[in-house]
Amino acid sequence: MNGIKRVRSLIALWVGRGVLRTLQLSGRRGTSLPGFIANRISVDLLFDLLAQLETSVVVTGTNGKTTTSALLYSMVSSQSTPWITNKDGANLAQGLLAALLPHATLFGKMRLRKAVLEVDEATLPRMTERFHPTMIIVTNVFRDQLDRYGEVDHALAMLRRGISYPGIQLITNADDPLAASLGINREFTLFYGMDECPTDLEMRNEVRDGAFCLLCGSELQYTRVIYGQFGFYTCPTGDFSRPRPDYAGFLQADSVALTVLSRTHGKDVEQFSVQATVLGLYNYYNLLAAVAAARTLGISPALIASALIAYEAPLGRMQVYRGQTERILALIKNPTGANSILRAIESDMRTKRICFAINDADADGRDVSWLWDIDVESFLLHSACDQYFCAGHRALDMALRLAYAGVPRDQIHILHSLEEVVFATQSEDTPVYVLSTYTALYPLGTYLREVSS
Amino acid sequence: MSDRVIRLAHLFPELLNLYADQGNIAVLKHRAMMREIDLQVTPVKLGTKLMLESYDFLLLGGGSDREQAIVGKELAPYRAELQQAIEENMPILAICGGYQLLGQYYELTSGERIPGMHLVDMVTKPGKGRLIGNIAIEWMEQNGVSKEQSIVGFENHGGRTYHDYQPLGKVLSGHGNNGQDHLEGLQYKALLGTYIHGPLLPKNPHVADALLLHALTYRGLYDELNPLDDQLEWEAHESVLTDLRVTSMANHIKTRV
Numbered sequence: 001m002n003g004i005k006r007v008r009s010l011i012a013l014w015v016g017r018g019v020l021r022t023l024q025l026s027g028r029r030g031t032s033l034p035g036f037i038a039n040r041i042s043v044d045l046l047f048d049l050l051a052q053l054e055t056s057v058v059v060t061g062t063n064g065k066t067t068t069s070a071l072l073y074s075m076v077s078s079q080s081t082p083w084i085t086n087k088d089g090a091n092l093a094q095g096l097l098a099a100l101l102p103h104a105t106l107f108g109k110m111r112l113r114k115a116v117l118e119v120d121e122a123t124l125p126r127m128t129e130r131f132h133p134t135m136i137i138v139t140n141v142f143r144d145q146l147d148r149y150g151e152v153d154h155a156l157a158m159l160r161r162g163i164s165y166p167g168i169q170l171i172t173n174a175d176d177p178l179a180a181s182l183g184i185n186r187e188f189t190l191f192y193g194m195d196e197c198p199t200d201l202e203m204r205n206e207v208r209d210g211a212f213c214l215l216c217g218s219e220l221q222y223t224r225v226i227y228g229q230f231g232f233y234t235c236p237t238g239d240f241s242r243p244r245p246d247y248a249g250f251l252q253a254d255s256v257a258l259t260v261l262s263r264t265h266g267k268d269v270e271q272f273s274v275q276a277t278v279l280g281l282y283n284y285y286n287l288l289a290a291v292a293a294a295r296t297l298g299i300s301p302a303l304i305a306s307a308l309i310a311y312e313a314p315l316g317r318m319q320v321y322r323g324q325t326e327r328i329l330a331l332i333k334n335p336t337g338a339n340s341i342l343r344a345i346e347s348d349m350r351t352k353r354i355c356f357a358i359n360d361a362d363a364d365g366r367d368v369s370w371l372w373d374i375d376v377e378s379f380l381l382h383s384a385c386d387q388y389f390c391a392g393h394r395a396l397d398m399a400l401r402l403a404y405a406g407v408p409r410d411q412i413h414i415l416h417s418l419e420e421v422v423f424a425t426q427s428e429d430t431p432v433y434v435l436s437t438y439t440a441l442y443p444l445g446t447y448l449r450e451v452s453s
Numbered sequence: 454m455s456d457r458v459i460r461l462a463h464l465f466p467e468l469l470n471l472y473a474d475q476g477n478i479a480v481l482k483h484r485a486m487m488r489e490i491d492l493q494v495t496p497v498k499l500g501t502k503l504m505l506e507s508y509d510f511l512l513l514g515g516g517s518d519r520e521q522a523i524v525g526k527e528l529a530p531y532r533a534e535l536q537q538a539i540e541e542n543m544p545i546l547a548i549c550g551g552y553q554l555l556g557q558y559y560e561l562t563s564g565e566r567i568p569g570m571h572l573v574d575m576v577t578k579p580g581k582g583r584l585i586g587n588i589a590i591e592w593m594e595q596n597g598v599s600k601e602q603s604i605v606g607f608e609n610h611g612g613r614t615y616h617d618y619q620p621l622g623k624v625l626s627g628h629g630n631n632g633q634d635h636l637e638g639l640q641y642k643a644l645l646g647t648y649i650h651g652p653l654l655p656k657n658p659h660v661a662d663a664l665l666l667h668a669l670t671y672r673g674l675y676d677e678l679n680p681l682d683d684q685l686e687w688e689a690h691e692s693v694l695t696d697l698r699v700t701s702m703a704n705h706i707k708t709r710v
Contacts, residue, residue, distance in 0.1 A: 366586065367607050369651035372476030396689035400655045403685055404479045412685075 005044050012042035013108050016101045031090040035098030045108075046093055049100045050131040052110040057293060058119045058127070060159065061139030061179065063337050064286040065091065067278070067317045068139055069118040071290035075299055075307040076116065084115040087314060091120040093127070121155050124162030135169040135296070136162070137289055141178035142228060142336045152178065156214075171293050173285065174245045175230040181214045183243065192292040193245035195261070197226060197281065198253035215239045227281060227343060228336050247292035251284055258284055260291050272301035274308055279318045279328070280344025282337075316441045318344065323452035326431040331441055332356075333365070335373035338435065342379040345433050355389035355421055356398045357436040357444060364437040368394045376405035389425055391415035392440050422447045457490045457676075459668045462508040465524050466496045469514035469551055476652030477512065477546070480661050487681050490665070499527055505534050510668040515549030515650050518559070522567045525554055532570055539572060544643040544667035548653065552638070552646035553577045553612055562611075573641060575616035580632065585609045588627025588649060589697050590637045592660070593620060604657050605693040606649035608637075614648075621647050626697040643667040656693065658686045 016038030023030035038045055050056070057076075059069045066089040077083040086099035096117055103112045119127060124136075141155055159182055163170050170186060173179040174193030183189035213220055213235035220240075224232040234241035244266065250259040259273045276287055287308075294304050313319035316331035318341070332338040345352065360366050371394075379385075388411055390399045399412050415424055418440055425432040436444050463478065478494055485492035497503055516524065528535070539545065553559045556575030558566040569575075589605045604622055613631035620630065621638025629637030630648070638647035645664070647653065654661040662678050669675055 367609060367651075369473040369476070369607065372473035372479070372652045372655075396685065396692050397652075397656075399685055400689055401476075404476075404483050404655060409682070409685065414688075 005042070008042040009045040009048050010108055012038040012045040013101070013104060014106070015041055016045070016097065017104075017106075020098070020101055029088065030098060031086075031088040032092075032094050032098055034101055035090070035094035035096065038101065039094045039097050043093075046097045046100070047130045048108055049097070049104055049110055050127075052113060053115050053133075054113040055297070056114070056133040057116045057135045057137065057297070058124070058133045059116065059137045059139065059289075060119050060121055060124050060162070061137070061173075062121070062142040062155065063334075063340070064139040064282065064289070065089070065118045066314050067283060068137060068286040068289045069116050070314045070317075071278075071287055071308075071311065072137075072293050073116045074311045075290060075294040075304050076114070076297060081114065082112055084112050084117075086118055089118060089314070091118045092123050096123075096127075121158050121162075125158050128162045128165055128168070132165045132168055135171060135293060137293055138163070138170070138172040138179045138182055139286065139289055140173055140176045140228075140230075142334065156181070169296065171289065171296065173230075173289070174243045175226060175232075175285075177214070177220060177229060177233050177240070177242075180243055181240070184240065190246040190292060190296060191243045192247040192249065192288045193242065194226065194285070194288070195245065195248040195250055197249065197251040197284070213237070213240050227340060230285075247288060247295065249284065249288040251281075258287055258291075260288065260295075262292075262295060270301075272305075274301070274305045276308065278311075278313065280340060280347070282340035282344065283318065315445050316436065321448040321452035325425065325427050325451075327425070327434055327448050327452070328431065329434045329436065329441070329444060329448060331438065332435045333438060335370050335375075338374045341433075341435060342375070342383075345385075346379065346382045348431070349384070351384045351386055351430055353387045353389065353425055353427065353430050353432045354385050355391060355415075355425055355432055355434045356395075356402075357418060357421065357434065357440040358390070358392040358394040358398045359437045359439045360394050361439045363439050368397050371397055371401045374401065376401060376407075380406055386430070387411055387413065387425075389413045389415055389421065391418055391421050392437065418443050419447055422451050457488075457669075457674055459485060459490055459492045459510055459665070459672060460508045461492055461494045461510040461512060461668075462503070463494055463496045463512045463514075464503075464551075465499055465516075465520075465527070466514070467498055468520040468524055469516040473651040474512065474514035474548070477548075477654045477661075480652075480654040480658075481665065484658065484661050484678075484681065485665055488665075488678050490669070492665075499523070503528070503531055505531065505538055509543070509672045510664070511543070511545040513545065513547040513551030513554065515551060517550065518561060518567060521550045521554050521559065524551075525568055525570060528554075528570055529568075532572070535570065535572055539642060539644050541671070542643045542667065543671050544664050545645070546653075546664060547644070547646040549610060549648055549650040552648060553610075553614065555639075555644070555646050556614070556616070559612055573616060573618060573639065573644070573646075575614060575618070575639065577612040577614045579611065580613040583609060583611045584613075584628035584632050584648075586627060587693055587697055588629070588637065589625040589694055589699050590622030590627070590629065590649075591625055592622045593640075602659055603690070603694060603699075604649065604653075604660060605690055605697075606653050606656065607651070608648045609650060610648050614639075621645060625694075625699040643671065656686060656689045658683045 016034040020030050020034035059065050073085045170189045172183045174191035220233040222231045222233050248261045257273045258276050261271045262269045318330050321327045330341045482492045555572045556569040559577040560566050562579040588608045592602045618639045618641050620636035624635040
């Protein structure tokens with residue numbers, strides 16, 4: 001690299017580290033800002049640092065990036081071999097840089113050489129253009145909330161470009177036709193999928209994104225629907241069907257253990273079980289993805305299992321706050337994600353309360369139409385929930401959504417501030433699920449931590 | 454259930470479902486049910502014959518440019534029939550892409566023109582940037598009946614629409630048809646077109662009831678609709694007005710039916 005670029009990159013490093021230090025001294029988290037500023041000074045710095053990594057795993061996809069990264073990080077990182085990760089989900093270039101900066105010396109040498117990095121789908125191709133990670137995990141491909149037209153096609157095109165370099169190990173979801181399509185006829189691809197899992201027989205009224213064959217456009221036929229577009233699918237013309245997973249998951253109803261069967265060249269190789277400390281079917285997919293990646297990296301089943309016992313879920317990914325009232329906090333940002341969480345809540349047979357905290361700031365999406373795409377009706381048929389609370393700037397929109405789904409109006413309570421969530425939902429014997437959009441998540445996490453400690 | 458039935462055709466839900474049309478349908482169904490009216494919804498999919506005489510009410514949702522073009526072609530053979538139904542006061546709710554489709558054409562930034570259905574004399578042209586955000590309008594008088602009420606919602610459209618019909622309302626805050634003349638939507642007989650997308654009806658129960666009345670009348674079952682407990686609906690409605698700081702402007706507008 002030429003001298004000027006090298007100097008710029010070093011200055012960026014020093015400024016970034018300075019900003020990080022200042023933020024830390026004032027007690028802030030510094031998940032993005034140091035990276036943002038450093039990246040403005042030099043776009044090369046990120047790649048200078050990335051290039052020094054010996055092992056790097058990138059986790060991308062629409063939903064489940066943060067949980068999958070956190071699970072994998074807990075499996076691969078130990079005191080003797082620490083890894084780097086962007087654990088707060090800052091997954092654009094600036095967030096990646098902010099995660100790497102603290103581990104670089106003043107001369108730009110990386111002290112740690114292994115990383116699990118969550119990367120946004122749009123950032124992926126820009127990253128892999130210059131840096132080829134060891135492994136890329138694609139969790140799933142769904143449409144997000146706003147401006148949906150072309151979004152799935154666009155996301156797929158970016159992912160396809162991002163993984164297009166030879167030698168990168170791809171690990172992707174066999175049950176999601178969109179994610180699986182990325183691995184068809186590609187070298188160095190491993191698939192994971194649920195060979196067995198509890199599903200219900202009825203077709204739910206969900207938004208399905210991947211129901212068409214990407215090769216010929218025919219409507220895919222499903223012998224089994226798991227959720228969203230996940231399932232056992234095949235194209236009627238025979239050019240595309242669910243790949244046989246190299247890491248197959250077996251999940252029994254009412255069991256907290258996930259059994260994993262690994263196959264090489266179609267032959268069963270080994271089988272082991274891990275205790276799952278996550279909630280919800282969609283989280284078992286994240287767990288299976290992380291296990292497949294960890295096992296491919298050579299981590300033993302025993303180490304994977306012990307890591308899971310100590311695992312703590314990241315903020316808003318169904319972590320549990322115990323206390324006088326048990327509360328479970330989950331982030332919702334699109335209909336598929338919200339539906340997955342409602343399905344997870346259904347599997348909790350206790351009578352429960354649900355609180356929705358819905359904001360419409362830029363980071364949440366200004367348009368709250370998507371609330372009407374949440375399949376509340378199916379949830380009402382399957383679950384025992386006796387009280388609903390609605391908080392946030394769009395509390396009333398959510399209240400109307402519930403009312404028109406058939407929730408009796410006297411069971412719907414409007415809360416006027418986020419703090420009220422803590423007091424209004426207080427109950428000794430009824431757990432409360434708190435479903436929150438992005439900007440309400442951090443304040444809620446703080447309030448819930450305070451009352452549970 | 455009584456023998457009072459309204460038959461709603463949801464046109465091409467597989468293409469025009471961009472923004473939660475099921476929200477509008479859920480509201481119509483529920484409000485009908487509360488009046489012991491059975492609202493039957495039939496999704497009419499691409500390739501099936503549209504038997505117009507089997508319906509009392511049409512819903513045309515929002516879609517992308519590409520999908521609008523497909524629907525435009527699909528509906529072209531029904532143009533004369535649809536025109537006659539509109540003249541006979543058949544209620545049609547057309548939203549966003551569905552609204553643009555009612556006119557002569559929708560011109561894209563590339564200059565390409567997506568032909569519309571020519572049901573109303575209206576054109577949609579490209580403009581700089583999209584018109585996005587919360588919107589509040591004053592529902593304008595229609596058919597001699599004063600409708601001095603507000604309508605609130607969310608708009609998100611690139612096209613600018615121009616016509617000389619009675620608009621749905623005057624823009625109190627937001628962009629409306631074209632961002633210039635402060636008018637939003639269109640109403641002609643029982644046809645209602647608007648850029649207020651997706652869940653238009655939950656926060657505007659008066660609009661939902663007006664459409665239900667149109668459908669009852671079209672079916673020859675005219676009746677008054679008994680009032681419902683709409684406290685939550687109006688609170689949500691007011692909350693948008695407050696956010697947009699148009700409460701004072703809208704103060705003279707009585708929001709209760």
